[in-house]
Amino acid sequence: MMWSYQLWNTPIISVYIVGIVISLTQWRKHPGVSLLSLVGCSMLLLMTLFPPHTLTILRRHFEAGFIVNVTFLFYAIAMGMIVTAIFIGRQPASLQDNDTTHSARD
DSSP, rough: OHHHHHTTTHHHHHHHHHHHHHHHTTTTOOOOOOOHHHHHHHHHHHHHOOOGGGHHHHHSSSHHHHHHHHHHHHHHHHHHHHHHHHHHHOOOOHHHHHHHHHHOOO
């Protein structure tokens, strides 16, 4: 059952791995953005590879509702990091237009 679950999730696992690789390759240019996306993609990858409901150790010590709530919290944190990485440090469109017009004249 676990392998069929992983096989079904292969496309999304691939997306998370590509996100991790891109984060690592862009680290020198954009360290802050890369850190956020690296941690976010890593969290999502780990949650996909090891879903909480399959970890028997968690089921022995915690109620199902608690596990689901923590899972959603981790997912929200990971997605928040990725969304923040997308928009952090961007210049307004008017500043970007000015930068391109000045470089075109020079």
